[in-house]
Amino acid sequence: MQLVVQAKLMPDAAQASAPASTLRTLNEAANRVSAVAFDLGVPREYELRKHTYADLRAQGLGAQAAQHTIKKVRDAYTTLAATIRAGHLGKPGSKRRRNAESAPVAFRPEAAHPFDDRCLSxxxxxxxxxIWTTAGRLKNVGFACSSEALEMLVEHRRGESDLVERDGVFYLMATCEVPEAEQYAPAGFIGVDLGIANIATTSTGYRAAGRGLNRHRKRQAALRAKLQAKKTTSAKRRLKKRNRRERRDVANTNHVIAKQIVTEAERTSAGIALEDLTGIRQRVRLCRPQRVAIHSWAFARLAAFIAYKAKRAGVPLVSVDPAYTSRECAERHHIDTRNRLDRARFVCRSCGVVAHADRNASRAIARRGEDAWNAGRASRVPAAP
Known part of the structure; x- marks a missing residue:
């Protein structure tokens, strides 16, 4: 399992300018390689290297830096092709897709660049x-990270690390190969219902976020709208700063929720059942206020956090079909549109059970998760002779 550890670079006054000029030089070179790749119809990496490597070396790039620049460009075109095939840029002939296909891939001056063990020790x-720079090899450049991150770097760092600039501060994003823990046999499952009023509700009673976080999100949306209406340079700068702050806040909240769910599952030797929300935006039809609410939270990222934390802890994880979980009675499994009275209340028309709607849905998800786990185990058991 691959995880990324962030280390903040702390160069002294004499070293401070080298990382910035190196990133800009490398990304300018990447833009030139991208133009060549676009003109040649994006050839294979080997063919692209034959057309660009000598030029990059003549302009002062080291051998490894030139190789990584070419590979970075080729990987960018591979990602673009995959994005187009998946339909994320619209249908053929759409404006977004035409714009993406009609010009070379461009790299920002501060875009990340990979360094391997020959360029970075x-x-x-x-x-x-x-670290290698265009001004020569910089030695004894300090870095800062948490003690847990340092331990992970020492034990599990493998392969390349990316140099990234954010607001004039430089970071190294190091890839770590962390072994997955062995899964245990679950003594039941914890269902996790994702929603708007509560970001996550579990069948054990844990309820994440709620009204306080939603009020905070609405307040942030109102502030963004005010800044967007101004359209001044300072407003755009503040919008960019607020965007990064909101993204950090969302990531932190999702980490806290995921850790709470996985810790509870590990403590009780239970598995986790998650809703499979793949393609939810294409399947569900909502009015405008609901679209804003459901699309403004990173549910996919929360699910990814739960998945990787579960793998590290050895907690079994299954994804289930979320269809009709909000209308299904967790006791009698009766499905009826009228069971869901409103956002918070659930009353079964068959057996009369009254429950919180999200808690009832999470219990239904837990049952589906256990059924899916047992069905998977049964399919792996060899037939009796």
């Missing part, structure tokens, strides 16, 4: 790195 005991 770590000194964990001294908390320093040695």
């Amino acid at each position: 770590w000194r964990y005991d001294q908390r320093t790195v040695s």
Whole structure:
């Protein structure tokens, strides 16, 4: 399992300008390679290297830096092709798709760039790195990270690390290969219902977020709308800053929710049943206020956080079909549109059970998760001779 660890670079005054000029030089070179790739119809990496490698070396890039620049461009075109095939840029002939296909892929001056172990070496005991730059090799560049992140770097770092710039501060994003824990046999399942009023509700009674977080989100949306209406340079700068802050806040909230759910499952030796929300935006038809609410939270990212934390802890995880879970009685499994009185109340028309709607849905998801797990185990059991 691959995880990314972030380390903040802390160069001294003499070293401070080198990372910035290196990133800009590398991304300018990537734009030139991208133009060549576009003109040639995006050839294979080997063919692209034959047309661009000598030019990059002549302009002062090191051998490894030139190789990584070419690979970075080719990977960008591969990602673009996959995005188009998946339909994320619209149908053939749409404006977004035409714009993407009619010009070379462009790289921002501060875009991330990969460094391998030949260009970047770590000194964990001294908390320093040695990194290649266009101004020469920088040695003894300090870095800062948490003690947990440092332990993960020492034990599990593998492969490349990306150099990233954010507001004039530089970070190294290191890839770590963390082994997955062995899964245990679950003694039941915890169902997780994702929603608007409550970001996540579990069948054990845990309810995440709620009205306080939703009020905060509405307040942030109102502030964004005011800044967008101004259309001034300072307003755009503040919007960009607020966007990063909101993204960090959402990521932190999702991490807290995911950790709480996985910890509870591990403590009770239970598995986790999650709704499979793949393609939810294409399947569900909602009015405008509901679209804003359901699309403004990173539910897919929350599910990804739960998945990787469950793998690290050895917690079994299954995805289930969420169809009709909001209308199904968790006791008698009776499905009726009238069972759901409103956003919060559930009353079964068959047996009369009264419950919180999200709690009832999470219990229905838990049952489906257990059924899916047992069905998967039965399919792997060999037939009796």
